Structure formats: C-alpha cells, structure tokens
Amino acid sequence: xxxxxxxxxxxxxxxxxxxxxxxxxxxxxxxxxxxxxxxxxxxxxxxxxxxxxxxxxxxxxxxxxxxxxxxxxxxxxxxxxxxxxxxxxxxxxxxxxxxxxxxxxxxxxxxxxxxxxxxxxxxxxxxxxxxxxxxxxxxxxxxxxxxxxxxxxxxxxxxxxxxxxxxxxxxxxxxxxxxxxxxxxxxxxxxxxxxxxxxxxxxxxxxxxxxxxxxxxxxxxxxxxxxxxxxxxxxxxxxxxxxxxxxxxxxxxxxxxxxxxxxxxxxxxxxxxxxxxxxxxxxxxxxxxxxxxxxxxxx
Numbered sequence: 261x262x263x264x265x266x267x268x269x270x271x272x273x274x275x276x277x278x279x280x281x282x283x284x285x286x287x288x289x290x291x292x293x294x295x296x297x298x299x300x301x302x303x304x305x306x307x308x309x310x311x312x313x314x315x316x317x318x319x320x321x322x323x324x325x326x327x328x329x330x331x332x333x334x335x336x337x338x339x340x341x342x343x344x345x346x347x348x349x350x351x352x353x354x355x356x357x358x359x360x361x362x363x364x365x366x367x368x369x370x371x372x373x374x375x376x377x378x379x380x381x382x383x384x385x386x387x388x389x390x391x392x393x394x395x396x397x398x399x400x401x402x403x404x405x406x407x408x409x410x411x412x413x414x415x416x417x418x419x420x421x422x423x424x425x426x427x428x429x430x431x432x433x434x435x436x437x438x439x440x441x442x443x444x445x446x447x448x449x450x451x452x453x454x455x456x457x458x459x460x461x462x463x464x465x466x467x468x469x470x471x472x473x474x475x476x477x478x479x480x481x482x483x484x485x486x487x488x489x490x491x492x493x494x495x496x497x498x499x500x501x502x503x504x505x506x507x508x509x510x511x512x513x514x515x516x517x518x519x520x521x522x523x524x525x526x527x528x529x530x531x532x533x534x535x536x537x538x539x540x541x542x543x544x545x546x547x548x549x550x551x552x553x554x555x556x557x558x559x
Contacts (some may be wrong), residue, residue: 483509
C-alpha cells in the first residue's frame with residue numbers, strides 16, 4: 261500500500277498524458293505540435309556535438325546522423341510510412357529531389373527515405389530556429405531568401421556548382437510554401453533551373469494527403485487511431501475479407517522515375533516544370549484516394 265501511495269503522484273502525469281493523447285479535443289493538436297517541436301529541438305541539441313565531432317563543422321555527411329536520430333519520431337506521433345519506388349533513388353551521382361509540401365511533418369517522411377549525400381534547400385528564416393537552425397546549417401542545408409528573387413537565383417547557381425563539385429543531391433519543395441488544400445500549388449521554377457544548370461536528373465517524390473489525420477486550420481491531429489472499415493481500397497486487394505483494420509496517420513510516399521535534363525537549357529525549364537507537376541499531381545491524387553479512410557480528395 262505504501263508503495264502505491266508513493267507511486268501515485270508519478271502516475272498522475274502519465275495518466276493525464278495518455279488521456280490527452282487519446283482525446284479528440286483541440287488540445288491534442290497543440291499538445292502533439294508542441295511535443296514535436298520540443299522533441300526535434302532536443303534531438304538537434306544532441307546531434308550538434310555529434311556532427312562537430314564527426315565532421316568538424318558544416319558537412320552534408322552530417323545528414324546521416326540527423327537521419328538516424330529523427331527516424332523514431334514518427335512512432336511518438338502515431339505515423340506510419342508506406343514507401344514505393346525505392347529503386348528510383350538508387351540513381352548514381354548528383355540529382356534533384358522534388359516533393360510536395362504540406363506541413364513540418366514532411367521532415368519525418370523526408371528522413372525516412374533521405375539518400376546518402378543529400379541535403380535540402382530551405383527558407384533563410386529556418387537558420388534562426390534555435391538548435392534546429394544550427395543543426396540544419398551543420399547538415400549543409402542551403403538557405404535562400406524567398407523574398408529576393410535575385411538572391412535566390414544566385415544561391416541556386418552556386419548550389420548547382422556545389423552539386424557537381426561535391427557530388428551531392430539536393431531536396432527541394434517546388435511549391436515554395438506549405439500547402440494543405442487537397443491539391444498541388446503551381447511549381448516555382450528554381451528547382452528546375454538548378455537541375456538544368458547541373459544537368460542532373462530530377463526525381464519526384466509524392467506525399468499522400470494528410471487530410472485524413474492532420475488539418476491545421478481545424479486544429480485536428482488524430483494520428484495513431486485504428487479502426488475497422490469496409491471501404492479501405494488499399495487493403496481490399498490483399499484480403500478476401502470485406503473489412504480491414506486501418507491506421508489513421510498512414511502516409512504514402514511514392515518515388516517516381518527520374519526525369520532527365522541532359523541537353524536541356526533555360527528555355528526548357530517551363531516545360532520541365534509542367535511535366536514534373538503533371539506527373540506528381542497524378543500520383544498525389546492516386547495515392548491520396550487510396551489512403552485508408554481518406555475519402556475523396558478535396559478541392
């Protein structure tokens with residue numbers, strides 16, 4: 261009895277966390293978001309000395325450390341990733357990865373499949389995000405000023421040279437901003453100028469819609485819950501049973517075949533962007549429609 265009384269104060273916070281995590285209140289949204297940000301900052305604090313010891317400073321090889329430290333975070337948030345097209349990332353040499361961008365949760369999917377010697381292009385403001393900003397700098401992330409087009413073009417030109425000289429890959433979000441409208445935003449041309457200047461192939465990566473578990477405006481973050489459904493197309497092909505158990509928070513990542521840029525010039529950038537957009541939008545609508553419990557894509 262004495263032991264139980266002694267443990268009671270320790271159990272209360274745990275019970276509160278469990279109840280909060282499983283409830284459907286808006287508070288869950290803020291709790292999970294705050295936990296995510298705080299945990300990522302703590303991981304960055306751990307990664308900083310490891311990166312300095314390994315590489316002595318800023319180096320794309322530090323992304324290996326960052327990748328290994330971040331991959332477990334999905335379990336805390338109740339997320340699962342189903343990846344198809346792994347073989348397309350086995351392309352040798354430099355290339356440009358482009359993907360759609362829905363929220364900061366994209367980082368978890370990015371780290372799930374991040375190739376070796378690959379870093380990202382990100383907005384300049386990220387460098388001021390405390391320990392996360394510092395670890396991004398140590399990981400070789402290329403920062404651009406989105407408000408100054410001339411600066412962004414100059415950074416992209418330098419990035420193309422760095423890709424070739426150091427044999428690295430760069431990950432870019434061509435929509436330019438987060439988007440959760442149920443479709444893709446028109447692509448900005450920077451990533452395609454980069455690929456053409458480096459004469460490096462483009463490898464599109466598509467994240468399925470998060471709308472079945474994460475809605476920022478509605479303050480919903482209900483990942484990790486399991487339910488039975490009779491209309492889950494993604495599992496119906498695998499089982500004779502009409503019903504299947506699905507997990508809210510399953511994200512599909514589809515890696516598409518590379519798009520070559522050899523021989524292209526700046527005059528081909530617009531058509532290259534259009535071709536990439538069409539391929540990615542088609543894949544986005546396809547894999548989002550198959551997401552368990554997601555329903556039709558909203559426009």
